[in-house]
Amino acid sequence: MSEIINVTKIYLPDLEEYVSYLEKIWKSKVLTNNGTLLLELEQKLREFLSVNQLYYCSNGTIVLQILLKMIERESEVITTPFSYVATTNAILWENHTPVFVDIDPKTYCINADLIEAAITPRTRAIMATHVYGNACDVVAIEQIAKKHNLTVIYDAAHAFGVTVHGKSLLSFGDYATCSFHATKVFHTVEGGLIVANDPTKNEELHLLRAFGHRGDDYYFVGVNGKNSEFHAAMGLCNLPKVPALIAQRKDVCDLYTELLNWDKLQRPQLVEGLQWNYAYYPVVFETEEKLKEVFKVLGDKNIVPRRYFYPSLNRLPFLAKYGIEATCPVSESIAPRVMCLPLHAAFEPKNVREIASLINQTL
Ligand SMILES: Cc1ncc(COP(=O)(O)O)c(C=O)c1O
Numbered sequence: 036m037s038e039i040i041n042v043t044k045i046y047l048p049d050l051e052e053y054v055s056y057l058e059k060i061w062k063s064k065v066l067t068n069n070g071t072l073l074l075e076l077e078q079k080l081r082e083f084l085s086v087n088q089l090y091y092c093s094n095g096t097i098v099l100q101i102l103l104k105m106i107e108r109e110s111e112v113i114t115t116p117f118s119y120v121a122t123t124n125a126i127l128w129e130n131h132t133p134v135f136v137d138i139d140p141k142t143y144c145i146n147a148d149l150i151e152a153a154i155t156p157r158t159r160a161i162m163a164t165h166v167y168g169n170a171c172d173v174v175a176i177e178q179i180a181k182k183h184n185l186t187v188i189y190d191a192a193h194a195f196g197v198t199v200h201g202k203s204l205l206s207f208g209d210y211a212t213c214s215f216h217a218t219k220v221f222h223t224v225e226g227g228l229i230v231a232n233d234p235t236k237n238e239e240l241h242l243l244r245a246f247g248h249r250g251d252d253y254y255f256v257g258v259n260g261k262n263s264e265f266h267a268a269m270g271l272c273n274l275p276k277v278p279a280l281i282a283q284r285k286d287v288c289d290l291y292t293e294l295l296n297w298d299k300l301q302r303p304q305l306v307e308g309l310q311w312n313y314a315y316y317p318v319v320f321e322t323e324e325k326l327k328e329v330f331k332v333l334g335d336k337n338i339v340p341r342r343y344f345y346p347s348l349n350r351l352p353f354l355a356k357y358g359i360e361a362t363c364p365v366s367e368s369i370a371p372r373v374m375c376l377p378l379h380a381a382f383e384p385k386n387v388r389e390i391a392s393l394i395n396q397t398l
Contacts, residue, residue: 049272
């Protein structure tokens with residue numbers, strides 16, 4: 036049997052490098068609770084991203100929950116139907132109501148032109164995803180948020196290392212979050228990040244991440260969103276490699292773009308001025324049947340792409356339990372037809388050629 040080619044392959048640093056950090060942990064005997072390695076990683080992330088305030092946390096879901104906890108209880112949160120389920124789950128988990136606004140047919144990010152019509156007296160926030168690392172219309176969203184006094188949270192789980200006109204995409208919105216899950220362009224095994232662009236909330240965020248208390252002073256309900264020295268160590272190993280990893284991913288993506296038959300496929304258009312991180316390679320088929328056919332053809336060769344993002348989140352089966360019904364025609368049209376092709380930094384050109392050729396033949 037030939038080797039399985041998965042949608043992604045996890046990057047691991049040299050073991051000796053990781054072990055050199057383990058030796059530091061053994062020496063300090065500090066395993067968690069804002070140790071030296073975590074503080075070093077936070078400082079290096081600040082420099083890498085050119086942002087002022089950030090919080091390294093345990094995953095990319097808890098960071099959304101922490102930020103949603105800061106919003107008035109039981110609010111409406113305007114959100115995208117085209118994202119990973121964690122975006123919607125976090126809103127429901129925090130007892131808010133997700134209000135789905137359809138996506139832009141070009142960028143696949145939330146359609147800013149439709150947001151104002153969805154605002155009600157209960158709306159307190161907009162939580163939108165920079166999907167596949169492409170940028171939401173951050174300028175239009177900021178204007179709407181200012182006009183209606185809404186908090187803007189960007190789920191930037193896919194957008195680490197992305198810049199728009201030279202500025203980190205994470206520096207837009209009141210807050211932006213990242214996931215540092217093992218499958219991401221930059222990972223710390225598990226991990227998440229809050230970038231806080233509103234400096235007045237730093238103390239609150241610090242406490243929310245760590246049980247809501249400082250010593251014997253208890254302020255409000257917090258959670259355990261901290262991360263460990265072991266995770267920070269993985270981050271310290273991986274962070275310097277990110278530019279090279281992104282460059283390698285670019286070569287893989289460029290080859291897909293060159294080889295695939297674009298008469299029969301479409302893909303999201305990156306916004307102007309975007310320096311992308313090549314996090315995913317999504318392609319959209321003409322029909323869901325074609326997508327399934329391609330899945331079968333690739334599967335027969337042990338090639339495993341992923342239906343990412345499917346279903347459109349406004350069609351999640353458990354929404355009925357919350358009395359939520361929404362129609363998002365663009366997202367509902369794209370979600371059943373989109374497939375993310377295998378992609379990682381060390382992906383060999385011969386594999387890209389094989390996948391592109393199998394897809395083109397099936398089309
Ligand atoms: C858009 C989006 N938001 C949130 C998450 C959750 O991140 P984590 O797995 O780190 O909790 C993911 C995970 O892939 C994601 O794609």
